[in-house]
Amino acid sequence: MSKQIQPVRGMNDVLPADIGAWQHLERIARGVFESYGYAELRVPIVEHTELFKRSIGEYTDIVEKEMYTFQDLGGDSLTLRPEATAGIARAAISNGMLRGARHKLWCLGPMFRHERPQKGRYRQFYQFDLEALGFPGPDVDVELIALTARLWRALQLTRVRLTINSLGTSEARANYRTQLQAYLRAHQGGLDEDSRRRLDGNPLRILDSKQPAMRALIEGAPLLSDYLDPESQAHFAALRAGLDALGVAYEVNPRLVRGLDYYSRTVFEWVTDALGAQDAVCSGGRYDGLITQLGGEPTAAVGFAMGVERVVELLLQAGSVPPAAAPEIYIVVNGERAEREAPRLAEQLRDALPGRGVLLNLGGGNFKTQFRRADRSGARLALILGDSELDRGVAAVKPLRREDGQIDCPLSELPARIASLL
Ligand code: ATP
Ligand code: MG
Numbered sequence: 001m002s003k004q005i006q007p008v009r010g011m012n013d014v015l016p017a018d019i020g021a022w023q024h025l026e027r028i029a030r031g032v033f034e035s036y037g038y039a040e041l042r043v044p045i046v047e048h049t050e051l052f053k054r055s056i057g058e059y060t061d062i063v064e065k066e067m068y069t070f071q072d073l074g075g076d077s078l079t080l081r082p083e084a085t086a087g088i089a090r091a092a093i094s095n096g097m098l099r100g101a102r103h104k105l106w107c108l109g110p111m112f113r114h115e116r117p118q119k120g121r122y123r124q125f126y127q128f129d130l131e132a133l134g135f136p137g138p139d140v141d142v143e144l145i146a147l148t149a150r151l152w153r154a155l156q157l158t159r160v161r162l163t164i165n166s167l168g169t170s171e172a173r174a175n176y177r178t179q180l181q182a183y184l185r186a187h188q189g190g191l192d193e194d195s196r197r198r199l200d201g202n203p204l205r206i207l208d209s210k211q212p213a214m215r216a217l218i219e220g221a222p223l224l225s226d227y228l229d230p231e232s233q234a235h236f237a238a239l240r241a242g243l244d245a246l247g248v249a250y251e252v253n254p255r256l257v258r259g260l261d262y263y264s265r266t267v268f269e270w271v272t273d274a275l276g277a278q279d280a281v282c283s284g285g286r287y288d289g290l291i292t293q294l295g296g297e298p299t300a301a302v303g304f305a306m307g308v309e310r311v312v313e314l315l316l317q318a319g320s321v322p323p324a325a326a327p328e329i330y331i332v333v334n335g336e337r338a339e340r341e342a343p344r345l346a347e348q349l350r351d352a353l354p355g356r357g358v359l360l361n362l363g364g365g366n367f368k369t370q371f372r373r374a375d376r377s378g379a380r381l382a383l384i385l386g387d388s389e390l391d392r393g394v395a396a397v398k399p400l401r402r403e404d405g406q407i408d409c410p411l412s413e414l415p416a417r418i419a420s421l422l
Contacts, residue, residue, distance in 0.1 A: 010115070010123030012309075020324040021312045025155065026108065029128055032151045036143065038106040038130055043087040045109065049077040055086040055262055055290055059201035066113040080112035084129035085262075085287070085303055086294075092133055093296035102134035108308075120278030120310050130284075131303035137286060138235050141266045141302050142242030148270060148282055148304065149248045155311070156320040159274040160281060162249065165256040165267050166236035168228040170289060173264075176227035177203055183221050190217045207257045223254045232265050239266055258283060262290040266302060274317055275310055282306040326378025327357030328422055330400075332370040335387030339364075342385050345395070345411070352415035356422070374400060381421060383414070397421065 007013065014022060030040075049069050056062050068080040081087055084107050092098055092105075107129045115121055130147070132140045145162065152160050167173060181203050184191065191199070192214060195206040207218055228236070243250055250268075258267045267285035275281075284304020291299040315321050329349065333342045346360040359377055361370045374382045384396035384406070395414060398406035399421065409417045 008123070010117035012122060012124070018312075021315045021321045022308070024321050025308065025311055025315060028154045029108075029151060032147060032154055033106045033128075033130065036104070036147050038104040041088065041091065041105050041107055042109070043084065043091045043107060045081055045112075046078050047081055047087050047090065049079040051086050051090055051294070052079055052082060055089065055294060056083070057202065057262070059198050059205060062113060066115055068112045068114060082111055082113045083305060084109065084111065084127060085131060085290070085305070088129065088131050088303075089133075089291050089294055089296070089301070092299075093291065093294060098133065098291070098297055098299050100134070102132075104130075104132050106130045118278070120275050120307075120313065122309065126308035128306040128308060129303065131301060133291070133301045134299055135302065136288070136300040137266065137302055138239040138242060141239050141286060142246065144284070144302060144304065145243060145250075145268060146246050146248055148306075149246075152270075155315060157311070157314050157318060159314065159318075160270045160272050161251065163251050163253040163256055163269050163271065164239065164243075165225075165253055166228060166232055166239075166265050167224065167257065167263050167267055167285070168232040169264060172227055172229040172232060173204070173224070176222070176224050179222045179227070180204065180207075187217050187220075190214060204257045207255050218255065221255075224257070225254045235265050258285055262287040262293065264288045268304070272310075272314060274314055278310060280307070281310045281314065325357070326380070327359045328379055329353075329356065329358045329381050329383055329418060330374035330377050330379035331358070331360045331383045331385060332367065332374060333361050333385050334367065335390075337387050337390055338385045341390060345383075345385060345414075349415060349418070353419065356418075381418060383418075 049067070052067060053063055058064070062082045067082055070078060072078050088105060088107060092103065097103060109126065110124050111127050112124055114123055117123060130144065132144060149162070152158070168176070181199065184199055184203055184206060188196065188199070191206070192209070192211050195209055195214065198205050207221065209218065256267055256269060258269070263285040265286045265288070268283070269280055270282040271279045272281055273279070282304055284302070286302040288300045291297070291301060331342055331346055333339055342360055346358055349358045357379070359379060361373060365373070371382065380399065380401050382398045382400055384398060389395050389408070392408070394408040394410055396406045397409050397417060
């Protein structure tokens with residue numbers, strides 16, 4: 001036997017046994033997104049490396065050490081997308097979608113980050129991504145957050161809570177950055193290696209550090225909220241008032257800065273206490289400067305990304321996944337002529353009963369084997385087609401989940417009879 005090929009570490013198969021929760025989430029999410037006027041778009045999984053460097057920022061975990069970057073046969077440096085916002089912004093620019101127009105867009109697909117795999121943290125993982133382009137907010141920020149709150153309700157998920165913050169304009173941040181750098185330099189001894197490296201390039205990211213040893217140091221740092229410009233203050237106040245008016249509960253976390261460089265003003269994160277260390281399920285914010293940074297015309301924008309695996313895990317834990325649909329009819333076949341006739345009968349039933357699951361016994365087998373398969377399939381009815389039934393122009397119908405006996409039914413009346421039994 002030749003050696004088995006292993007899956008790539010941190011990249012998972014979603015097996016049929018688990019797909020129900022994914023499909024349930026996708027169905028509910030699609031409905032919620034569409035009810036707020038978001039339209040689906042699909043962008044490539046691979047983009048020029050430059051796109052991510054310019055948008056996410058050089059001094060971020062993602063760009064520094066998590067990207068799957070390679071040279072293609074034409075010599076271009078390409079990267080498997082680590083997130084979707086950059087690609088969606090790129091698509092809006094390359095397709096001439098902006099020009100003062102407004103768009104609400106959503107996207108679902110796999111992202112790739114070379115992180116240390118653990119529960120809830122994978123190297124290929126899926127995200128829902130929503131982006132509203134051309135809306136300065138804060139009304140759209142409120143609506144976007146209300147949409148996420150509605151999604152949790154529709155999914156019957158309760159163990160999630162919302163934290164919000166404002167990062168102000170880039171000028172306000174530059175101002176704050178100087179103060180923060182001074183504070184962090186004065187406490188350099190307490191910083192870990194990553195943070196020391198970021199001190200010059202991206203000191204705000206240090207606030208995002210999850211190192212327990214640095215917690216006290218971070219708690220003592222100056223607060224960005226004390227440096228906000230008046231417009232951002234007003235924007236943030238309106239965001240809070242909008243959420244209050246809708247009854248969406250939140251907590252203001254002045255240390256929430258988010259890992260990516262392109263955010264401005266609103267940032268938010270939904271966290272859960274049900275998944276251990278991987279507690280972020282949905283994170284987003286406003287990124288008014290990103291599209292200009294990528295060569296597009298100035299366009300206000302806000303969006304979020306939601307980790308599908310983490311939400312699926314919450315759904316499984318909460319037991320709020322509807323059971324998978326079983327096939328409804330299993331056709332048991334006995335005899336040579338019946339073997340030849342059965343496929344045609346199965347096709348006729350699929351024509352007459354669209355949307356019903358019709359399984360035809362494949363690969364022969366005696367009655368006992370076929371009934372065992374019928375039982376395992378979860379089907380509610382067995383149809384028995386044998387040569388003797390064929391001679392009489394009937395099939396036998398036998399309920400599998402009730403005690404009722406088997407009855408003969410003329411082939412021409414089968415669809416109506418089955419429909420009345422299901
Ligand atoms: P974390 O703090 O968990 O690293 P993040 O801030 O890097 O998250 P984002 O880049 O904002 O996350 O991505 C949005 C969402 O995608 C996260 O809230 C999380 O649910 C999910 N996510 C991020 N990285 C991973 C991963 N490696 N595996 C699974 N899900 C992930
Ligand atoms: Mg991360």
